[in-house]
Amino acid sequence: MVALTFRGGIHPHDGKNMSKDKPIRQVLPKGDLVYPLSQHIGAPAIPIVERGERVLAGQKIAEAGGFVSVPIHASVSGTVKAIEPRRVVTGDNVMSIVIENDYLYEEKPRFHDKELADMTREEVVEVIKEAGIIGMGGAGFPTHIKMSPKEPDKIYHVIANCAECEPYLTSDYRRMIEEPEKLVAGLKIILCLFPHAKGILAVEDNKPDCIRKLKDLTLDEARISVKVVKTKYPQGAERQLIYATTRRALNSSMLPADVGCIVNNVDTIVAIYNAVINGQPLINRIVTVTGDAIKNPQNFMVKTGTSYSELIDEAGGFIRKPEKIISGGPMMGFGIFDINVPTTKASSALLCLLEDDVKISQPKQCINCGLCVEICPGRIIPTRLADFAQNYDKEKFLKYNGMECCECGCCSYVCPAKRHLTQSIKSMRRMILAERKK
Amino acid sequence: MNDMMNVSSSPHIRSKLTTSAIMFVVIVALLPATAFGIYNFGMNAALIIVICITTCVLTEFIYTKLMKKQTTIGDFSAAVTGLLLALNLPPSVPWWIPLIGGIFAILVVKMLFGGLGQNFMNPALGARCFLMISFTAKMTDFIYDGVSTATPLAEYKAGNAVSTFDMIIGRIPGTIGETSVIAIVAGAILLLLVGIIDLKIPGTYIATFIIFIGLFGGRGWDMNYITTQLAGGGLMLGAFFMATDYTTSPITRAGKIVYGILLGILTGLFRVYGASAEGVSYAIVFSNLLVPLIEKITIPQCFGRGGEHI
Numbered sequence: 001m002v003a004l005t006f007r008g009g010i011h012p013h014d015g016k017n018m019s020k021d022k023p024i025r026q027v028l029p030k031g032d033l034v035y036p037l038s039q040h041i042g043a044p045a046i047p048i049v050e051r052g053e054r055v056l057a058g059q060k061i062a063e064a065g066g067f068v069s070v071p072i073h074a075s076v077s078g079t080v081k082a083i084e085p086r087r088v089v090t091g092d093n094v095m096s097i098v099i100e101n102d103y104l105y106e107e108k109p110r111f112h113d114k115e116l117a118d119m120t121r122e123e124v125v126e127v128i129k130e131a132g133i134i135g136m137g138g139a140g141f142p143t144h145i146k147m148s149p150k151e152p153d154k155i156y157h158v159i160a161n162c163a164e165c166e167p168y169l170t171s172d173y174r175r176m177i178e179e180p181e182k183l184v185a186g187l188k189i190i191l192c193l194f195p196h197a198k199g200i201l202a203v204e205d206n207k208p209d210c211i212r213k214l215k216d217l218t219l220d221e222a223r224i225s226v227k228v229v230k231t232k233y234p235q236g237a238e239r240q241l242i243y244a245t246t247r248r249a250l251n252s253s254m255l256p257a258d259v260g261c262i263v264n265n266v267d268t269i270v271a272i273y274n275a276v277i278n279g280q281p282l283i284n285r286i287v288t289v290t291g292d293a294i295k296n297p298q299n300f301m302v303k304t305g306t307s308y309s310e311l312i313d314e315a316g317g318f319i320r321k322p323e324k325i326i327s328g329g330p331m332m333g334f335g336i337f338d339i340n341v342p343t344t345k346a347s348s349a350l351l352c353l354l355e356d357d358v359k360i361s362q363p364k365q366c367i368n369c370g371l372c373v374e375i376c377p378g379r380i381i382p383t384r385l386a387d388f389a390q391n392y393d394k395e396k397f398l399k400y401n402g403m404e405c406c407e408c409g410c411c412s413y414v415c416p417a418k419r420h421l422t423q424s425i426k427s428m429r430r431m432i433l434a435e436r437k438k
Numbered sequence: 439m440n441d442m443m444n445v446s447s448s449p450h451i452r453s454k455l456t457t458s459a460i461m462f463v464v465i466v467a468l469l470p471a472t473a474f475g476i477y478n479f480g481m482n483a484a485l486i487i488v489i490c491i492t493t494c495v496l497t498e499f500i501y502t503k504l505m506k507k508q509t510t511i512g513d514f515s516a517a518v519t520g521l522l523l524a525l526n527l528p529p530s531v532p533w534w535i536p537l538i539g540g541i542f543a544i545l546v547v548k549m550l551f552g553g554l555g556q557n558f559m560n561p562a563l564g565a566r567c568f569l570m571i572s573f574t575a576k577m578t579d580f581i582y583d584g585v586s587t588a589t590p591l592a593e594y595k596a597g598n599a600v601s602t603f604d605m606i607i608g609r610i611p612g613t614i615g616e617t618s619v620i621a622i623v624a625g626a627i628l629l630l631l632v633g634i635i636d637l638k639i640p641g642t643y644i645a646t647f648i649i650f651i652g653l654f655g656g657r658g659w660d661m662n663y664i665t666t667q668l669a670g671g672g673l674m675l676g677a678f679f680m681a682t683d684y685t686t687s688p689i690t691r692a693g694k695i696v697y698g699i700l701l702g703i704l705t706g707l708f709r710v711y712g713a714s715a716e717g718v719s720y721a722i723v724f725s726n727l728l729v730p731l732i733e734k735i736t737i738p739q740c741f742g743r744g745g746e747h748i
Contacts, residue, residue, distance in 0.1 A: 012451055331448060357451050365555040366555045368685045413452055
């Protein structure tokens with residue numbers, strides 16, 4: 001079967017063999033749990049507990065801070081130790097609720113008692129919001145807002161992003177191998193919200209076992225199909241995935257809903273299933289701890305708020321001290337300098353590399369080889385844009401479509417002169433976006 | 439200090455491909471033409487090649503040292519320029535021609551404009567044109583088997599018959615590297631397979647050229663005529679190794695096609711209506727000057743505004 005795809009993209013070293021065959025293992029936190037109030041796109045959540053208060057696992061500890069915001073729930077039972085700034089993966093100090101674990105894991109019962117068959121559209125979306133579900137592929141956008149487009153009847157494709165195109169990451173893959181039923185059931189719940197939509201499970205062709213399993217499960221589903229997409233990076237990027245599966249193209253001024261599509265990550269969909277069917281809020285997630293510096297790379301089911309340092313210990317610790325630790329994948333993840341940062345709802349992986357490619361490569365002059373143009377999924381010219389960015393030439397940057405950059409990192413990866421293309425373009429984009437906000 | 443971590447902005451991985459690796463493969467791709475040139479023309483050709491490469495590398499080295507900049511000869515680009523310039527020189531030129539040419543190519547065309555990636559025309563061809571204008575007699579004296587003779591294209595223009603077979607193999611007079619089509623194409627296939635060049639420029643160049651001379655050459659679609667024109671005058675060397683030079687060709691995909699068409703038309707014009715029988719070097723240098731304009735008018739549509747199809 002010919003795999004669907006888009007023009008451009010790269011094929012970095014896959015790295016998934018280190019952890020793809022390791023079944024998900026539940027990890028219980030040993031120390032305090034830290035819940036940053038700002039772990040999603042939008043307004044930070046507002047705490048509704050006080051220091052000294054006892055909370056149960058699954059209890060709401062912070063209310064949504066606005067329309068574009070979600071609540072936060074405790075993942076364990078314990079006492080609120082403090083509400084203070086704590087370091088997070090981006091390096092910032094963010095106001096967080098710190099809970100001291102009492103190791104009893106006493107759970108609050110379901111946060112709602114409704115049956116799916118009895119729920120209206122608005123009630124389902126409300127449940128998704130109350131569960132605190134955000135985009136778990138790493139973006140962290142509040143899912144209930146994604147599920148509320150202006151015209152739900154004009155949504156024709158609900159796409160499950162099963163691509164997991166970042167190297168080294170295997171959390172979505174293990175979820176699909178171990179609990180594909182929940183994925184399909186979750187997708188069906190979303191399809192209830194959009195009466196004219198068909199569901200698409202978009203899987204990369206390097207996961208033939210997942211493709212088989214999902215095809216078997218959806219054999220009798222009239223509204224769901226499995227589409228095989230070509231394995232490359234960034235196949236899982238929203239615009240590229242929509243184009244590959246539906247041939248509809250978005251630019252930066254459009255939302256997927258404008259072309260009748262909704263895209264969700266595998267884990268987000270399973271979280272929706274857990275929220276609607278089991279009444280559970282989002283307090284767990286799968287994190288892949290991997291990299292050549294880790295003794296036993298594997299996939300963990302982690303309670304949100306657990307410190308990364310504990311996950312490293314659970315994975316056997318370091319073989320040697322790594323040069324670089326990345327929260328997320330190697331193409332778009334954050335380099336971290338402190339492993340005592342908490343797992344949030346959007347953390348998907350911890351990658352510990354013995355050698356840092358960036359340190360070895362010294363940027364040289366551009367030779368105009370055009371490789372960055374060949375592979376850019378956005379079809380823009382990264383090397384010129386990087387020049388404009390470095391010269392703060394806003395006019396030319398905009399004229400050459402610099403705002404279309406999705407910051408995938410393909411250009412920096414491929415450049416033979418090792419120029420920091422993505423980084424220059426990123427800085428310029430952020431600057432322009434910040435100016436626009438004023 | 440052992441607890442310090444490396445932190446940088448994403449992406450955190452890089453491919454293994456480097457500028458020097460690309461340049462090295464280009465040198466390897468030029469070896470068949472080089473070897474044949476030495477076989478065809480003898481030790482003077484080898485001497486010219488050595489002088490050329492050494493001059494180019496030394497000029498770049500001395501320049502960067504004088505300007506107190508980091509030395510750049512390790513990226514092999516000076517060596518590539520030296521080799522390409524040598525392959526574009528007649529085999530019987532005196533030793534000071536490659537010396538002056540090498541210095542001009544690196545110092546004037548490349549380093550004074552900003553070094554690697556900043557030259558506005560192909561350094562090897564720029565130097566060749568400079569030498570052509572300054573020392574025309576020496577640069578058009580093609581000695582073959584000890585006898586001063588004209589190149590096959592000049593012969594053809596004068597109305598004499600030429601052997602296309604000899605032209606393809608390369609046992610003909612000409613510049614050191616341009617004579618053997620087989621050797622050049624072998625190297626070009628290596629570059630295509632590795633992905634260093636693609637057919638956008640050479641393909642459109644050759645195709646446009648064929649159409650032009652077919653329409654305006656005065657001999658219709660005569661296969662003998664077309665093959666002679668393709669095999670002679672450094673067209674193959676120019677199309678695959680000089681026109682595809684990264685810095686002096688457009689970076690946009692549509693721009694490459696426009697560039698190739700322009701080259702084909704110009705080469706055809708110079709060959710059919712011009713006084714000299716050659717035309718490739720001037721066509722390429724002229725088109726180099728137009729590259730910034732070509733890029734400006736071929737800025738691609740981005741993804742989501744039509745660019746997703748290209």
